[in-house]
Amino acid sequence: MDDRMFRNAMGKFATGVTIITTEVDKQPHGMTANAFMSVSLCPKLVLISIGEKARMNQYIKRSGKFAVSILSDSQKEMSMLFAGQLKDRRNIQFKWMNDLPVIENALVNLTCNVYASYVAGDHTLYLGEVIDLYTKEGKPLSFYEGKYTTVDHLLKNEGVRV
Ligand code: FAD
Numbered sequence: 001m002d003d004r005m006f007r008n009a010m011g012k013f014a015t016g017v018t019i020i021t022t023e024v025d026k027q028p029h030g031m032t033a034n035a036f037m038s039v040s041l042c043p044k045l046v047l048i049s050i051g052e053k054a055r056m057n058q059y060i061k062r063s064g065k066f067a068v069s070i071l072s073d074s075q076k077e078m079s080m081l082f083a084g085q086l087k088d089r090r091n092i093q094f095k096w097m098n099d100l101p102v103i104e105n106a107l108v109n110l111t112c113n114v115y116a117s118y119v120a121g122d123h124t125l126y127l128g129e130v131i132d133l134y135t136k137e138g139k140p141l142s143f144y145e146g147k148y149t150t151v152d153h154l155l156k157n158e159g160v161r162v
Contacts, residue, residue, distance in 0.1 A: 007146075014144040014154060017075075019082045020048055021094070021101045022066045024059045028094050028101035031056040032083035034143050035123075036068060044130040045115055049123045057124055060114065066128060068110045069103035072138040073150045078103060079141060098132050109134045 015034040022029055035049035046068060050057045060066050071079055080086050094101035095109070102109040112128025119125075142149045 011145045014142055014149075017071045017079050017141045017143050017148070018048075019069045019071065019078065019103050019106070020050070020056060020060075020066055021069065021103070022056070022059050022063045023099070023101055024062050028092075029056060029059045030082040030092070030101070030103070032079045036070075039127060043115070046110065046112060046128050046130060048126050048128065049120070050126065052119075052122050052124065060126060061117075065100060065111070065113050066126065067097065067100040067102045067112065068108075068128070069106035070108040071103070071141040072105065072107050073141050074138075075103070075106065075141055076148050079148070097134065102134075105136070107136055107138050107140060 016036070018033050018036045019030050020033050021031075031050070031054055033048055033050070037047050039045040039047050048066070048068065050060065077086070081090060081092075093104065095104040096102070097109055098111040100111045102111070110128075110130050111132045112130050115127040115129040117124055117126050139151060142151055142154060144154060
């Protein structure tokens with residue numbers, strides 16, 4: 001099986017889009033990620049998967065904590081910025097929760113302490129114990145077959161009735 005075939009197959013799993021953030025040496029850092037899932041209710045755990053080459057990997061190792069912001073459908077540009085898909089670096093006004101930077105106007109902000117980490121191939125899996133959360137109403141930004149989309153668009157294209 002080649003890499004492209006694997007990526008194409010995994011791209012069929014429609015996801016939301018998050019920005020993982022942390023702070024090191026008083027500097028906030030962010031990275032777009034869709035490898036995110038809820039894991040456990042007691043204790044409350046979530047999982048993220050960070051590529052070995054991503055700077056975020058070192059930042060989380062150093063800080064021992066991270067935040068997850070689940071983006072709304074109006075935050076595609078924010079996702080592109082934190083995925084390195086925009087040329088210009090912008091001055092982002094982060095919101096702060098439990099001494100962690102989070103993305104303003106996201107549908108959810110979670111702050112976590114690293115509970116465990118596991119190297120898995122070319123990624124590191126971080127389990128985070130959720131310390132605090134904030135939610136707001138809205139529709140999620142989605143990612144499907146390597147492209148940004150929305151839940152409305154996915155349902156319309158597939159002819160699904162709800
Ligand atoms: P950098 O390259 O250091 O930062 C990424 C970008 O964020 C840079 O352009 C930088 O300018 C900007 N930025 C960072 N901090 C700030 C700040 N304080 N103020 C302003 N701008 C800032 N990779 C994974 O490992 N796991 C995933 O689950 C994952 N999912 C993805 C999902 C999607 C939809 C996309 C588009 C990409 C995904 N990626 C994922 C890839 C990942 O987002 C990029 O490889 C990213 O550039 C790697 O980030 P880095 O930690 O090296 O950060």
